[in-house]
Amino acid sequence: MSRTTYQSSWMNEELQLFRKTVRQFVQDEFVPHQALWREQHGPDPDAWTTSGKAGLLLPDVPEEYGGGGGTFAHETVVIEELAKAGVSFGSGVQSIVGHYILAFGTEEQKREWLPKMCSGELVAAIAMTEPGAGSDLAGVKTSARREGDEYIINGSKTFITNGRRANLVCVAVKTNPAAAGFHGMSLIVVETKRVSGYSTGSAFDKVGMNGLDTCEMFFSDVRVPVANLLGSEGKGFSQMVQQLPYERLSIGVSAVAMSEQAVAITAKYVKERIAFGKPLLDFQNTRFKLAECKTEVQIGRVFLDHCIERFIASQLDAVTAAMAKYWLTECQCRVVDVCVQLHGGYGYMAEYPIARMWTDSRVQRIYGGTNEIMKEMIGYSL
Numbered sequence: 001m002s003r004t005t006y007q008s009s010w011m012n013e014e015l016q017l018f019r020k021t022v023r024q025f026v027q028d029e030f031v032p033h034q035a036l037w038r039e040q041h042g043p044d045p046d047a048w049t050t051s052g053k054a055g056l057l058l059p060d061v062p063e064e065y066g067g068g069g070g071t072f073a074h075e076t077v078v079i080e081e082l083a084k085a086g087v088s089f090g091s092g093v094q095s096i097v098g099h100y101i102l103a104f105g106t107e108e109q110k111r112e113w114l115p116k117m118c119s120g121e122l123v124a125a126i127a128m129t130e131p132g133a134g135s136d137l138a139g140v141k142t143s144a145r146r147e148g149d150e151y152i153i154n155g156s157k158t159f160i161t162n163g164r165r166a167n168l169v170c171v172a173v174k175t176n177p178a179a180a181g182f183h184g185m186s187l188i189v190v191e192t193k194r195v196s197g198y199s200t201g202s203a204f205d206k207v208g209m210n211g212l213d214t215c216e217m218f219f220s221d222v223r224v225p226v227a228n229l230l231g232s233e234g235k236g237f238s239q240m241v242q243q244l245p246y247e248r249l250s251i252g253v254s255a256v257a258m259s260e261q262a263v264a265i266t267a268k269y270v271k272e273r274i275a276f277g278k279p280l281l282d283f284q285n286t287r288f289k290l291a292e293c294k295t296e297v298q299i300g301r302v303f304l305d306h307c308i309e310r311f312i313a314s315q316l317d318a319v320t321a322a323m324a325k326y327w328l329t330e331c332q333c334r335v336v337d338v339c340v341q342l343h344g345g346y347g348y349m350a351e352y353p354i355a356r357m358w359t360d361s362r363v364q365r366i367y368g369g370t371n372e373i374m375k376e377m378i379g380y381s382l
């Protein structure tokens with residue numbers, strides 16, 4: 001019986017070449033510095049400009065704004081190559097913010113910010129979560145009061161990726177604090193180097209993904225021009241809902257890429273590791289466990305590719321994106337956990353890639369909207 005190799009429908013020759021370039025760049029420029037990035041809780045500052053030059057930042061933003069001119073398939077390639085190499089780098093967040101600007105920005109805002117984000121001169125963060133408002137975003141307390149041609153922002157945010165390095169922060173605020181629930185919410189861009197009253201906390205010491213810089217942000221009478229409002233005042237929540245599929249699909253992409261890598265390295269390990277005089281793969285339990293993982297990951301890959309195709313065709317709905325985020329990250333955690341078990345004690349040693357995959361994968365079920373919130377969204381559609 002001949003075996004066919006599965007090919008993602010969105011993959012083509014040009015993307016293969018792009019993948020080769022990205023893989024080489026990640027291996028040469030990022031992989032050797034991972035221990036340092038984890039120790040300092042964030043990438044080296046020049047990682048942003050070098051990756052910008054190499055075309056890793058905003059590859060799916062039109063060329064007229066400095067981007068790669070590609071589609072979400074290009075962004076997928078970047079996310080996959082980072083995940084497979086075990087590199088935590090906030091380029092995904094850069095893309096998320098880039099797409100908020102692309103979707104809701106004025107022509108002037110796009111021309112001002114996007115080229116600098118593509119080059120890595122501007123590093124972006126998206127600040128929604130607050131100490132008292134995570135899943136329940138309606139509880140956002142950070143306010144923006146209008147005074148003449150300025151908004152005055154007060155409040156704090158937490159768990160913000162790229163936080164300390166970011167010099168462009170898209171902040172979810174209440175422009176009308178009296179409005180109930182999701183009403184009165186807006187998105188305002190803060191160029192952190194151009195304002196006073198803005199500060200960040202030190203980097204959080206996380207159990208995984210320590211190469212990512214995650215911190216708190218504080219806004220104390222931060223004045224920004226009204227021209228920094230993104231989209232319409234009071235429409236922030238519906239703008240976020242509109243953009244969330246991009247973020248959720250990106251998380252799904254990294255989940256599948258890491259799961260595929262976990263199965264590949266574990267298959268290699270169990271062929272080499274000897275117990276009771278034979279390779280671990282010769283035990284039926286090893287084969288069955290890895291067979292289950294390989295099958296689940298393949299099912300995930302096919303569903304993910306379906307979502308990517310639909311996204312590229314502007315047809316991915318929020319519920320299907322929630323399904324992808326929920327199921328693919330649960331699958332990732334199941335698979336990686338089995339792979340750790342098959343590595344025995346070595347699977348618990350930080351120097352082994354599978355151990356880092358285990359600590360890095362756990363948060364995927366929490367951020368980007370928890371998996372419980374994803375199930376709520378799917379549930380509402382029944």
Ligand SMILES: Cc1cc2nc3c(=O)[nH]c(=O)nc-3n(C[C@H](O)[C@H](O)[C@H](O)COP(=O)(O)OP(=O)(O)OC[C@H]3O[C@@H](n4cnc5c(N)ncnc54)[C@H](O)[C@@H]3O)c2cc1C
Nearest residue numbers: 126127128129134135136159160161366367368369370372
């Ligand atoms: C490493 C990391 C990076 C992050 N990056 C960012 C970022 O860049 N920007 C940003 O804005 N945020 C970011 N976050 C925040 C993240 O999105 C939130 O942590 C997440 O949305 C959950 O909010 P919470 O932590 O307040 O948990 P809570 O909302 O307090 O939830 C706690 C538990 O209760 C459950 N729960 C809550 N409500 C319901 C409900 N209605 N039904 C059932 N269960 C429910 C949750 O699912 C969860 O299990 C990041 C978080 C981490 C850990």
